[in-house]
Amino acid sequence: MSSLTDRYVAATLRTVPAPRRTELAEELRASIADMIDDRTAGGQDHASAEREVLTEMGRPEQLAARYSDRTLQLIGPRYYLVWWGVLRMLLTWIPALAGTATGLVTATVGDEPGRAIGAAISVAFQTAVQVAFWVTLSFAVLERAQAPLGLPEWTVDQLPEETGDRQISQPDSCASVVFLLGTIAVLVGQHFQRWSTDDGSRLPVLDPALWSFWLPALIAVLVATIGLEVAKYRARRWTWPLVAVNAVLNLAFAAPVVWLLLTDRMLNPELIDRFAWLREGGADDVARIAVVVTVVIAVWDVVDSVVKARRAAR
Amino acid sequence: MVSDEVLRTHLQELRRGTIVVASLVALRRPDYGYALLQRLAAHGFAVDANTLYPLLRRLEDQGLLTSEWNTDESRPRKFYRTSADGETVLTRLLDDLSAVQASITQLIEGAGR
Numbered sequence: 001m002s003s004l005t006d007r008y009v010a011a012t013l014r015t016v017p018a019p020r021r022t023e024l025a026e027e028l029r030a031s032i033a034d035m036i037d038d039r040t041a042g043g044q045d046h047a048s049a050e051r052e053v054l055t056e057m058g059r060p061e062q063l064a065a066r067y068s069d070r071t072l073q074l075i076g077p078r079y080y081l082v083w084w085g086v087l088r089m090l091l092t093w094i095p096a097l098a099g100t101a102t103g104l105v106t107a108t109v110g111d112e113p114g115r116a117i118g119a120a121i122s123v124a125f126q127t128a129v130q131v132a133f134w135v136t137l138s139f140a141v142l143e144r145a146q147a148p149l150g151l152p153e154w155t156v157d158q159l160p161e162e163t164g165d166r167q168i169s170q171p172d173s174c175a176s177v178v179f180l181l182g183t184i185a186v187l188v189g190q191h192f193q194r195w196s197t198d199d200g201s202r203l204p205v206l207d208p209a210l211w212s213f214w215l216p217a218l219i220a221v222l223v224a225t226i227g228l229e230v231a232k233y234r235a236r237r238w239t240w241p242l243v244a245v246n247a248v249l250n251l252a253f254a255a256p257v258v259w260l261l262l263t264d265r266m267l268n269p270e271l272i273d274r275f276a277w278l279r280e281g282g283a284d285d286v287a288r289i290a291v292v293v294t295v296v297i298a299v300w301d302v303v304d305s306v307v308k309a310r311r312a313a314r
Numbered sequence: 315m316v317s318d319e320v321l322r323t324h325l326q327e328l329r330r331g332t333i334v335v336a337s338l339v340a341l342r343r344p345d346y347g348y349a350l351l352q353r354l355a356a357h358g359f360a361v362d363a364n365t366l367y368p369l370l371r372r373l374e375d376q377g378l379l380t381s382e383w384n385t386d387e388s389r390p391r392k393f394y395r396t397s398a399d400g401e402t403v404l405t406r407l408l409d410d411l412s413a414v415q416a417s418i419t420q421l422i423e424g425a426g427r
Contacts, residue, residue: 027391034346034347034348034349034391056363066368
């Protein structure tokens with residue numbers, strides 16, 4: 001018996017239940033030998049015939065799975081939808097809760113919001129990975145145990161209320177809220193997580209004097225915008241009152257930002273002093289670009305809301 | 315034009331169940347794995363070796379086939395034969411196959427009108 005066949009049979013038997021091995025080995029060997037004989041009778045040399053036959057038989061693990069009626073999938077159609085439902089439900093809440101809790105605790109212990117945000121993101125990510133791993137592992141075990149879960153059958157009562165007439169989708173709203181929260185975090189964070197300068201001292205990017213009024217005001221506008229997102233989601237579509245509030249909030253954010261930028265009150269004067277390129281006109285360039293970006297975003301957002309409100313009204 | 319891939323998948327689906335029927339019919343005369351494979355191929359049932367061999371053992375486990383080792387020749391081979399239970403199941407399967415054929419014929423004639 002040649003070694004390739006030996007190796008093939010051994011590799012196949014490795015994952016077949018022990019009681020069947022001896023008999024299966026003999027039958028498999030005979031079958032392979034028959035197939036090789038058939039080819040060598042046609043004039044082919046033994047070595048290449050053997051290679052061809054074993055290639056045709058395919059991966060030993062797959063053959064073994066067919067012999068022992070095993071599934072070659074982590075989670076099959078029987079449990080897939082349940083697995084996905086459980087995973088989605090847990091991932092929606094648990095990482096966010098763990099992250100928020102960690103962030104709050106870190107923020108109360110230390111005095112660095114930047115580190116608190118970093119810790120929150122890191123814990124949320126690790127929790128998500130852990131949840132995904134353990135849920136998937138549990139279902140993979142269930143799949144192999146073939147255990148009946150005794151879950152209730154699907155009924156029409158479980159149909160979602162939504163029929164797709166919603167203009168404002170949940171992912172869109174979530175993304176907007178996350179973006180707004182991120183912006184607030186950046187505004188707060190830049191004061192603590194400062195830019196490092198050449199001599200090693202760290203400076204806030206924005207003028208700390210703005211904390212007396214303008215930065216809290218801008219943050220308040222952003223919080224109000226989060227409220228608008230929630231209201232918009234509940235209304236399911238853009239309505240004219242929402243468009244009006246959106247326009248007011250955009251103006252309330254963009255106008256002060258533009259004014260502060262144009263009157264050189266936005267950037268930290270100490271920071272400008274430290275950098276030659278900022279001193280020599282760079283600060284004006286930064287301000288000009290920031291003004292354009294702010295105005296474009298505000299105008300685009302308002303126009304977008306008007307277009308969508310008109311579409312929804314039709 | 316339908317892609318070859320789509321056609322191939324549908325033909326495969328259509329053929330899948332018939333391999334069991336063909337094997338049960340063919341094994342009214344005892345035979346070993348590779349010989350059965352060749353007989354089936356000769357009658358137009360192209361089936362892969364790595365599908366047929368495990369299938370034979372599964373049918374044996376289900377009691378539809380019986381087996382016996384033949385050591386008369388130089389190479390010992392496992393011969394399978396359709397059992398009494400296998401014959402019962404085969405009768406039901408063949409009935410169903412002709413019922414399907416009859417239904418299709420009816421449907422074709424009905425659609426033509």
